[in-house]
Amino acid sequence: MNRNPQLNKHGELQHLLTTEGLPVSILLHILDTAESFAGVTEREVKKIPLLRGKSVFNLFFESSTRTRTTFEIAAKRLSADVINLNIAVSAQSKGETLLDTVNNLSAMHADMFVVRHSQSGAAHMMASHVRPDIHVINAGDGRHAHPTQALLDMFTIRRYKKDFHNLRVAIVGDILHSRVARSQIHALTTLGVPEVRVIAPKTLLPSRVERLGVHIYHDITQGMKDIDVIIMLRLQNERMLGASLPSTEEYFKYYGLTQEKLTLAKQDAIVMHPGPMNRGVEIDSAVADGKQSVILPQVTFGIAVRMAVMSILAGN
């Protein structure tokens, strides 16, 4: 029996809600499809008519320049009509329930919903209520998941490291509040990365994080050893205050990635960050702009990966 709400009865991707529980075959299918689009998104390429006549709704209950924009570009490259909705300012303020909003938008011949919401589970809720011909893509829900970010990270890692099977990957920083970290850990594990480390102070780790199959380090100088891929997380200042960290300066001293700490990793290690960066808090500018940084390629690959997800969903 199929209990995964992301898959249809044929085991195909119906919604993309989380990387957790996603079969390796689907993860690889997305990455391979994205490879074919990565060429298309180079200069001088014409638009692709795969989503022509389809309506993609960008439902952003939280604002996000980067994520909304990359989905919009990806959808337009596929020739979709894109409708941007900042729900916070309209229907919700008139007291309509989220479910009524979803039902109404569904009734408007939507083909795809891209959803960003501050509440964990919002995308799942929507997916369980839309008509069977509508696809939901989670663009970040609360602390829960951000699967397209994780997928573009996997795409980036594969581009630079070719294979997942002999890598050591370290995720550094505020694991506790990070939907990105959760989605990365699930994807890395499914794709066969043998060692995933989380490096963070105790106060920024979820309880029982070891259940996700990760190795825990509190000391970054130890955690960096033999590492191939370093993923720095954004420190959300407003959240840090409650985490008994004395200051951002203190945080930078112990966990901020500097050239000095980077030398502890493998010589050809790559540095990633989902953005937006706090320079001088979790990452030093010399590293962010340095030759091991693949932070801007991540953004570029995000277009191809989102095109892949949308075209696969539309085809299923």
Added chain:
Amino acid sequence: MNRNPQLNKHGELQHLLTTEGLPVSILLHILDTAESFAGVTEREVKKIPLLRGKSVFNLFFESSTRTRTTFEIAAKRLSADVINLNIAVSAQSKGETLLDTVNNLSAMHADMFVVRHSQSGAAHMMASHVRPDIHVINAGDGRHAHPTQALLDMFTIRRYKKDFHNLRVAIVGDILHSRVARSQIHALTTLGVPEVRVIAPKTLLPSRVERLGVHIYHDITQGMKDIDVIIMLRLQNERMLGASLPSTEEYFKYYGLTQEKLTLAKQDAIVMHPGPMNRGVEIDSAVADGKQSVILPQVTFGIAVRMAVMSILAGN
């Protein structure tokens, strides 16, 4: 002499400002054209090039997710370029007059203005000042009119009841503040509905509403008798306070549509609502989601009706 500002000198639709005074032939032409688009808006249909190269400006001086979005989708299905303008935040705040804003936007090769404004008469004012090759569609002005909402309601009624000539229609709730109710009453009357009832407390009825040719009921249990179509109106909480209603609970008790009250109407009566709904205030969830509700089909038909209006205007 033609004094109807909505019609050109050939008696064709030049602007859609109100359903009041609109000839039955034009109303039916819109509904028939919408039927042809209702098929088109089903799955897997390609875009229609009727408005290709035309610019549709969505001028929303008041925000409205649902109305703005359906116009945007309808225009894009017709291959128009859509420009969304939230005027409140820009030129108006620089002290420019509405007329200057209109003149400037007209000078930008606009082909169609879709206007939502808090002031009654705003769309009329714009229509009387734009160049002759620009069409204005009223998407709601103050308490005055909301003609495309009324038209999609007529479309819905005809879909479910086939004919207007032997129907009893009840409009329930805050008639006083409702531009939707005004536009519905004019359309229903013109289309030959023999009996239109308004059901509301005295404080939510306009003075001399009987002049519109409607029957007045204050008691919903009496007003429901032999009814074919029930249109529930949204109760705007902030307005209710000034209407000497003690509470939303009280309102729900007397005027909220429950399954119990619904049984007083005809067995095959349909329930409509323009949205967004206040569940538990003017309508009970069991009714809103029940099998007599056609609230979501209304939204879907709204796309076809707006496509019809825009394509008719563009052709005239």
Added chain:
Amino acid sequence: MNRNPQLNKHGELQHLLTTEGLPVSILLHILDTAESFAGVTEREVKKIPLLRGKSVFNLFFESSTRTRTTFEIAAKRLSADVINLNIAVSAQSKGETLLDTVNNLSAMHADMFVVRHSQSGAAHMMASHVRPDIHVINAGDGRHAHPTQALLDMFTIRRYKKDFHNLRVAIVGDILHSRVARSQIHALTTLGVPEVRVIAPKTLLPSRVERLGVHIYHDITQGMKDIDVIIMLRLQNERMLGASLPSTEEYFKYYGLTQEKLTLAKQDAIVMHPGPMNRGVEIDSAVADGKQSVILPQVTFGIAVRMAVMSILAGN
């Protein structure tokens, strides 16, 4: 050696940042190209595929209905995909630097940035950091420059006066705070206008404005003599207070353009204004709506001029 950051190594336009230092050949090429589009932007014309598959980002750090909309229309007429970004509300509020925002958007396969920013030099900064295949258009930066406004003004002048070489042009009002005036003066001078006058109270003139090659008048009745073209500037009320002007009434009395003052200019003089107008402050309604006003044609020509700039940049 080429030190003009707007030109590529072949001396072609790479970015449009300011009219200052722009060769007359490039100014004329833009105006001539705009002539070819001015026909295209008439009724019933199909879209032009010159920017098909290209992504134009409207980056508005300051809101502006008119400028953003004309760029959006121009880009869509050229078949580009347009991404509107109101940066103020998103990434910037998360503490990301402007440069990081630019780098991230560049990584999203942007082809062109249209930038409005409150800080002088913002567009230059962006142009100096983007990849070589990205073009930056300054849509207004601080008090510095607004080149497309100046170009559409030149287009308007040439349309009505045929030739620049025997004109007297007066720019009236708040020269001090006006990026529009700066860009106009540079363009007029380069295009060979023999006499450019600025008419303003001392408190609204930049120090050493005579270095720009303009003639200074404090008395509008003298400055109007023998004038062919009058460009009125918007008086920004909030700025006027610091300029030791007692009131807008006083300003209107001495510098507001009335029919009476207009008669002092040549009989066939044209009146221009970049908008939005303060009627009764810098311009009387009788003049703004009078037969010598070309204020609305300016707006219309703005589409063709922006199409010209974008298509020239895309071709280089």
